[in-house]
Amino acid sequence: MTRENPLFPAKSLDLRQIVYEKIKEAIVEGIIKPGEKLSEVELANSMAVSRTPVREAIRQLAKTGLVTLTPRKGAFVTLPTLEDASALYELRANLEMFAVSLIAMAPPMEELAKFREIFESMDNDTSPGEYLVQDRNFHNFLYRASGNRFLSGVLLDILDMINLYRPYSLAEHNYLKALSEGHIAVIDALLDKDGERAKREMKEHIDMTRTGVEAYLQNNPAKDLS
Incomplete structure (x- = not known):
């Protein structure tokens, strides 16, 4: 059975939470791999949203430990150690x-x-x-x-x-x-x-x-x- 990609366009009034949940699911399901850089532009285009909710979602995910923010390089899916x-x-x-x-x-x-x-x-x-x-x-x-x-x-x-x-x-x-x-x-x-x-x-x-x-x-x- 083909697994549905969670990064389909988001359509909800509670856009920030929806975007957060979609990116989190993509990370946990391995669609976005550990060590992979998170592009605000690409994620926003995938979900048909502006970059603002994507940026907020990435910051929120960094607080959970799923995302690592690296100065001058960007945001990456955390590599387990x-x-x-x-x-x-x-x-x-x-x-x-x-x-x-x-x-x-x-x-x-x-x-x-x-x-x-x-x-x-x-x-x-x-x-x-x-x-x-x-x-x-x-x-x-x-x-x-x-x-x-x-x-x-x-x-x-x-x-x-x-x-x-x-x-x-x-x-x-x-x-x-x-x-x-x-x-x-x-x-x-x-x-x-x-x-x-x-x-x-x-x-x-x-x-x-x-x-x-x-x-x-x-x-x-x-x-x-x-």
Whole structure:
């Protein structure tokens, strides 16, 4: 199935937010690649808008970490680094372990069962794009299901950076089945209302993802944009 390019012309009263969301989606989906320079003119032409909302969107994206502003050179999609990946995944692991410990006290059985069916159907022949969509959906669901709005808020704040790194987790090894089984192990622990087991399974799953990201970045170090 052909993926729709988010950079089609924007038509909305809330133009600034629409332009921001379109550029962010293009970055997270890999349509605009890490290290690629963001041209205000080209982006404005693609979306049939003026350069002003594009400029504002780029500044807003720089605050999230998705874009790097380099003096006298311009704006670039942030190149993930090994150091940043390690720090981000350590934070993510601890936050998501806390989230599943909260969910285990009153797990939403029906929703968890649906995700279990989805991941049970996946193997190493599954499209990486399909896996990444469901992976994002599952973890976003966990953030909301935690019931702690402050925890959810922190996770959502770093979600864009997490999504930027996600494709790298699949770049080095074909282990979609193992990653899917990691999700299932977390789900089974939650269905059993076993918070400690859910935390262990979540840590193991994120550590596996982190290993894939770090392996890719070690073999493909970021270039200095300064």
